[in-house]
Amino acid sequence: MTDPLMTPEELASKTRLIKQTLEQLDAILLGRADLHRMVLAGILSRGHILLEGLPGLGKTALIHALGQVLQLDFKRVQFTPDLMPSDIVGAHILQQQEDGRREMQFQPGPVFTNILLADEINRASPKTQSALLETMQEHSVTLLGTTRALPEPFFVLASQNPIELEGTYPLPEAQLDRFLFKIPVGAVSVDTLQEIIRSRRRGEPPVPTWRLDPEALASLFDAMDRVVMAPAVARYIARLVSATHPGNTEAPELVAQYVQYGVSPRAAIGMAEAARAWALINNRPTVGFEDVRTVAPYVLNHRLVLNYRARFDQLGAYDLVVQLLGQIPETEMELPKNVKVGEGKA
Amino acid sequence: MDTEKQIEALRRRLVAVAAWDHAVRGTTVWIFLLGAAMLVCRLLHYRLTPAFVASLPLVPILLAAAAILAVRRSPTKEAVAALLDAHFTQGGLVMASEAGLARQWPEASLPPMAVQWQGRQPLLVLLAAVSFLLAALWVPLERMGAGADLPLEIEAMVEQLEERIDLLKEIELIEEEQAQEWKTLMHALQQESSGTDPVATWEALDQLEKRIEDQAAIEVASRRQEVQKREELVAALKAALQAYEENRETADAAMKELSTLLQKAAEDNPNLKALLESLAEAGAQPLAAGGMLDHKTAQMLAERLSQMTEEDLMRMQQLMQQGLGQAAGGSPRPSDMESLKRFLEENPGCSNLVACAGLSPSPGNGGVSRGPGTAPISWLNETSEEGVDFKEETLTASQTDSLKESLLVGESLGAPEVDSEAAGSTGGALAGSQANDSAAATYQVLPRHRDAVNRFFNREEGN
Numbered sequence: 001m002t003d004p005l006m007t008p009e010e011l012a013s014k015t016r017l018i019k020q021t022l023e024q025l026d027a028i029l030l031g032r033a034d035l036h037r038m039v040l041a042g043i044l045s046r047g048h049i050l051l052e053g054l055p056g057l058g059k060t061a062l063i064h065a066l067g068q069v070l071q072l073d074f075k076r077v078q079f080t081p082d083l084m085p086s087d088i089v090g091a092h093i094l095q096q097q098e099d100g101r102r103e104m105q106f107q108p109g110p111v112f113t114n115i116l117l118a119d120e121i122n123r124a125s126p127k128t129q130s131a132l133l134e135t136m137q138e139h140s141v142t143l144l145g146t147t148r149a150l151p152e153p154f155f156v157l158a159s160q161n162p163i164e165l166e167g168t169y170p171l172p173e174a175q176l177d178r179f180l181f182k183i184p185v186g187a188v189s190v191d192t193l194q195e196i197i198r199s200r201r202r203g204e205p206p207v208p209t210w211r212l213d214p215e216a217l218a219s220l221f222d223a224m225d226r227v228v229m230a231p232a233v234a235r236y237i238a239r240l241v242s243a244t245h246p247g248n249t250e251a252p253e254l255v256a257q258y259v260q261y262g263v264s265p266r267a268a269i270g271m272a273e274a275a276r277a278w279a280l281i282n283n284r285p286t287v288g289f290e291d292v293r294t295v296a297p298y299v300l301n302h303r304l305v306l307n308y309r310a311r312f313d314q315l316g317a318y319d320l321v322v323q324l325l326g327q328i329p330e331t332e333m334e335l336p337k338n339v340k341v342g343e344g345k346a
Numbered sequence: 347m348d349t350e351k352q353i354e355a356l357r358r359r360l361v362a363v364a365a366w367d368h369a370v371r372g373t374t375v376w377i378f379l380l381g382a383a384m385l386v387c388r389l390l391h392y393r394l395t396p397a398f399v400a401s402l403p404l405v406p407i408l409l410a411a412a413a414i415l416a417v418r419r420s421p422t423k424e425a426v427a428a429l430l431d432a433h434f435t436q437g438g439l440v441m442a443s444e445a446g447l448a449r450q451w452p453e454a455s456l457p458p459m460a461v462q463w464q465g466r467q468p469l470l471v472l473l474a475a476v477s478f479l480l481a482a483l484w485v486p487l488e489r490m491g492a493g494a495d496l497p498l499e500i501e502a503m504v505e506q507l508e509e510r511i512d513l514l515k516e517i518e519l520i521e522e523e524q525a526q527e528w529k530t531l532m533h534a535l536q537q538e539s540s541g542t543d544p545v546a547t548w549e550a551l552d553q554l555e556k557r558i559e560d561q562a563a564i565e566v567a568s569r570r571q572e573v574q575k576r577e578e579l580v581a582a583l584k585a586a587l588q589a590y591e592e593n594r595e596t597a598d599a600a601m602k603e604l605s606t607l608l609q610k611a612a613e614d615n616p617n618l619k620a621l622l623e624s625l626a627e628a629g630a631q632p633l634a635a636g637g638m639l640d641h642k643t644a645q646m647l648a649e650r651l652s653q654m655t656e657e658d659l660m661r662m663q664q665l666m667q668q669g670l671g672q673a674a675g676g677s678p679r680p681s682d683m684e685s686l687k688r689f690l691e692e693n694p695g696c697s698n699l700v701a702c703a704g705l706s707p708s709p710g711n712g713g714v715s716r717g718p719g720t721a722p723i724s725w726l727n728e729t730s731e732e733g734v735d736f737k738e739e740t741l742t743a744s745q746t747d748s749l750k751e752s753l754l755v756g757e758s759l760g761a762p763e764v765d766s767e768a769a770g771s772t773g774g775a776l777a778g779s780q781a782n783d784s785a786a787a788t789y790q791v792l793p794r795h796r797d798a799v800n801r802f803f804n805r806e807e808g809n
Contacts, residue, residue, distance in 0.1 A: 004447060287437070
C-alpha cells in the first residue's frame, strides 16, 4: 500500500467513461443496471463471464450491446452437441494457390475475436468445451504445433440454460474455474416489462449513441492497476477463500456441513481484481470491504463444489456464499467477548 | 475530528473497556477463589483474618494485570482503521488515510464510534461470586453439621499417654486408682473429640499430660529426698561410731544420753520400739534407761535406722532436737544431753548427725563448720549413686538355697556382706554344695551314681 492514490481529477475522468458506458448499456437493455455493472466489472478485470438464465432474458443482447459500445470485435458461436473444437479454434484446410500449388492453410475460428459469445455452452461436448481452456487462460490457440495469440482484449462471455438439462454436458470444474463471474440473470420487474413492451416494438434493441474508443478502454485498464488495496482487505479475501475449505480449522460450521471442495487461489486473484473493478466503477481509488462482499458471491458461487446434503437442503452455492460472508468478520481484531463497537456516543 | 485522531481515540477507548472487562473477569475469579479458601478455612477451623489480610495485596495486582493485558492486546492502528472503514463502509479510504496515501483526498467525516461493554452477564457472575463469598463467610456451618463428622486422630496420643501411665503405675510412682482415673478421663476426651473444636481436645490432652508429668516429678522428688535423708543419717551414725572409738570417754556419756533419747523416743513410737526390740533379739546390748550403746549395738542401730520410715526418723530427730535444745538452753535438767552435745561438737565428723538432728537448720549459724550445709532442692546436679548403687554379686547355689529358708526382716541400702567362709564348692558334681548337714540333705545323689559314690567313700585307705 505504498503507491500513491489516483487524484480525484484522474479518477473523475475514468468515472465519466464508465458512467457513459453504463448509460449506453442501460439504454439498450432495460432494467439490468446491476447486471451491467457486474459485467463491466468483469470486463475491467479482464475476466470471462458465464451468464446463467432462462432463454429470452437478454443475455445475448447484452453481450452484443457490450461489443458495440466497447467497439470490440464480436463473434457468436451457438454451441451444439455436434460442435467440434475446430469449429471454435479454427483448422488447417487445403487451399489451391493461384499458381496451382496446394498447401494447408490455417483458417481461424470464431475464437479469434475480442468478445466471444459462447451461447448455451453446456450443450457442446466436453471435448469442444475443453478446446476453450487454452484460449481462456493463455489467450492463445495452439494447433499443429503452432501457437497463435488471440487479439487483446479477449473475453469469453458464455451463457447457459439452467433448465432443459437433457442432452447437455455440465461444464467441468477446470472449465468453470476459468470464468471470473457466474452471474445469474433473472426476470425483470413489471415496470421494466411495460417499458420494454412500449419501446421495443419488434424486439430490436436500439443502436448505441456513444461508443468507448480503444484508447479509453486501455486507460480504464491502466486505472485498474492504480486502484489500491489495503492489506486488511487482501487479508479479508484470503480468509474468505480459506474459509471455503471444509478441512480448514477456521471454516465455519456451514462450510463443513455443505461444502465438499473449496475454491482455488485463482478465485482469490479474481476476487481481488473484481473488487478493484467494482471500486473503480463506484468512483473510489481504494478497495473497501464492501467491494469484496459485493463481488464475492459471483466469484465464488460456481467454484464451490457442494455435497449432496446441500442438494437435499436445497441450498445453492450463491446463498451459501452470502451466508458465509455474514459469518466471516472483515477484521481480525480480537476484542473481548463483551466489548462491542457501534455507532453512537463513546 | 480528523481520521488520525479518531483512530487513536477509538483505540484508547478499546483498551480502556478491555481493561475494565479483564478486571471484572479477574475479580470474579478471585472472589470465587477467595470464597472457596474462606470456606475451607472455616471447615478446618483456621483463623480467617490472616487469609483476608494475605489476599488484600492481590487487588491492586489484579487491576494492574488487567491493564497490562489490555494494553498488550490492544489493536494496532491499522486494525482500528480497518474497523472504522468496514463499519462506515468507507471503501478503503480510511485505511489509505491511516497509511498516509490519501492526502489529496478530503478527510472523511465519520460519526463518533462507541465502544460498549455488554456487562450484564459478567456482572451477574460477579454478583454470584460476591454472594458465594458472603455465604462462605456467614453461613453457620456448625449448625449445618459441616465438619462434625471429621475424625480427630488422637489415637496415637492416647496410646502414648496410656503407656506412660502404665509405666508410672508399674514403678509405683502413682496409685492404681489414680492411673484408672486418668485413663477414664482420657477415654472420655477421646470420645468427645469428634466434635468441631479439636483445639479444645488437644489443650485438654496437653493439660492431662502435664498433670501426669507433674505428679511423676513430685513423686520422684519425694523419693529422692527420702533416700537422701536416709543416707545422711546412716553416714552420721557411722561417723558417730568412729568418733566413739576415738573418744571413748566422751562418747560413752554421749551414747548413754543417746540411748536414753532412743528409749524416750521409743515410748510413743511403736516402730522405734520394735526396732529396739529387734536389736535386742539380734544380740545387741539391751537398751536400758541410761545404759550405754556399745559399738555393735550402735552399728546395728545404724542399719536399722536406715530401714526406718521417714515418719519415724522425723520423730526421732524431733526428740533429739528437743533433748539437745534443753541441754543448751539451760533447762531444769541441763546435764541430760550435755555429753551428747559436747560429743557432737568435739567430733566434726558427726556434723551430719547434727545436721540430721536439725541442730543447725541453716548454714552460717555455727552449727555446721564444714560441708555443703542445707540447700534448696535442685534438679540440676543429680545425687551421686555412691553408697546407694549395689554391686551385683552372683550367689552360689548353696547360698540361694539358704535364702529360701531365710526370713525377710527388712531391706537395707548398704552393700551386702558376703561371708566368704560359708561359700560352697564351685565345680564338679557337687558344685554349690556345702560341707554341712543341710547341704548334704539338699543335694541328692542320683541312683545311677550311688554305687560310684559309695565306692569312693568306702574305699580302703591307700587305694
